[in-house]
Amino acid sequence: MSLYLDHLATLQRQAEAALERTGFDALLIASGIEKYAFLDDRPYLFQPNPHFKHWLPLTNHPHSWLAVRPGRKPRVVYFQPDDYWHVPPSAPSGEWVDAVELVIVREPEAAAKALADCVTARTAVIGEGDAALPGLVPNNPEPLLNLLHWARGVKTPYELEQMRAAQRRAVPAHLAARKAFLAGASEAEIHRAYLVASGHTDRDLPYSNIIGLNEHAAVLHYQYQDDSPPPESRSFLIDAGAQVNGYASDITRTWVAPGHDEFAALVAAMEAEQLGLVDEVREGVDYRDIHLSAHRRTARVLRNAGIVKMSEAAMVEEGVTKPFFPHGIGHLLGLQVHDVGGFMASQDGGVADKPEGHRYLRLTRPLQAGMVVTIEPGLYFIPMLLRELRASPHAAQVDWHAVERLSRYGGIRIEDDVACRAAGEAPENLTRDAFAAA
Known part of the structure; x- marks a missing residue:
């Protein structure tokens, strides 16, 4: 059996079990609708329902x-309008076609008739409210969604193959972006180089x-791209991914121009700790423990670099690492960049709390074989947070001259996408494997 057909069979088994457990007869999933800007005729970029693209490699439908x-083949109602204003979806093709019962409709409303025999008083309908048609109104039952979201945390072999391919698509673009940075390109030019590659x-x-030169690397989600290069390009942080059949990669690298040895040494120290954190991705490990380990490792870098003179334990205990590392160590990755289900206490729902004082962590579940997570420690020089640290009782323990020197570089983030394997097996670093192949 092919990886995709095996994936489809797995989803069918999971859905049937979830329907039986929650008392529903059938599951209907809307791909979503095209949405338009307020008082305008320009559509927003279409974002498919992740539940829809979990089953089908259809991301623009x-x-x-x-x-x-x-006990039945999945039925796909495929919208293929007659349209001369826009290019309609192509004729259905690919491995999925023979695995489903296919119905093609030319008008959105025709989907209601094509699915009428699937609708009972016990039909679960997953989608946004604006996808509703007569007789097809999303109800998004929470107990059913909990079961599906929990299961989605563990990837099938087919999904892992798509995510490896998404790495292979992104890595050459990261290398092209690095080359453009070293050539003195602007943020906008680096971004264009990434897109082309x-x-x-x-x-x-x-x-x-996220394309940030110099001080812009201190803005965690820097959202602009300057058209003009700075007078001197010292450092470069790029957080950028790719997608294949709806599955994402999410990769961050920090690069340093030649001649900036102090910051280059800091980047090298962070990379060593990042690889240590990757090795902690093991079945049964509580992801919250990896996050706390990241703070201990950040403290080691700060102490060894002479930036903070406190002991590593005291830094973590007193929260001194937080201004330098203010975000979580990572998140689930898959159909969504920040994939769902990260806070679930069990398949029945509930919330697994974040460690006290660490509100930006996006994953609090124990790791399972087949999960793909990001590992992305950072060390930044963020003016707002540094002002707060300077006003704290620990200010005297900080070498503010070093902070001033290093602030010119913005900060460091190094992110790999990592698959957890079965007990006793080392994790699979999808990102490093793709860089090695490139």
């Missing part, structure tokens, strides 16, 4: 539907690229 019923456009990136 609004007004389509999927029906899942026990990845084969992406701004329309189909999994998230907006």
Whole structure:
């Protein structure tokens, strides 16, 4: 059996079990609709329902539907309008076509008739409210969603293959961006180099690229791209991914121009600690413990670099690492860059709390084989947070001259996408494997 067909069979088994447990007869999933700007005729970029693209490699197909019923082939209602204003979806093709019962409709409203025999008083309908059609109104039952979201945390072999391919698509673009940085390009020019090398456009990136030169690297989600290069390009932080069949990669690298040895040494120290954190991705490990380990490792870097003179334990205990590392160590990755289910206490729902004082962590579950997570420690020189540290009782323990020197570089983030393997096996570093192959 092919990886995709095996994946589809796994989803069918999971859905049937979830329907039986929650008392529903069938599951209908809307792909979503195309949405328009207020008082305008320009559409926003279409974002498919992740539940829809979990089953099908269809990422640009609004007004389509999927029906899942026990013991039956999935039914796909495929919207393919007659249109001369825009290019309609191409004729259905690919391995998925023979695995489903296919119905093609030319008008969005026709989906209601094509699915009428699937609708009962006990039909679960997953989608946004604006996808509703007569008789097809999303109800998004929470107990069913909990079961599906919990299961989605563990990837099938097919999903892992798509995510490896997303790494291979992103890595050459990261290398092209680095080359442009070293050549003195502007942020906008670096971004364009990334797009060309990845084969992406701004329309189909999994998230907006973060392209920050020098001090801009201190803005965690820096959202602009200067057209003009700075007088001196000292450092470069790029957080950018790619996607294949709806599955994302999410990679961050920090590069240093030649001749900036102090900051280069800091980047090298952070990379060593990042690789240590990657090795902590093991089945059964509480991801919250990896986050706390990241703070201990950040404290070691700060102490060894002479930036903070406190002991590593005291730095973590007193929260001195937080101004330098103010975000979480990572998150689940898959159909969404920040994939769902990261805070679930169990398949029945509930919330697994974040460590006290660490509100930006996006994953609090124990790791399971098949999960893919990001490991992205950072060390930044953020003016707002440094002002707060300077006003704290620990200010005297900080070498503010070193902070001033290093603030010119903004900060460091190094992010790999890592698959957790079975007990006793080392993790698979999807990102490093792709860089090695490139």
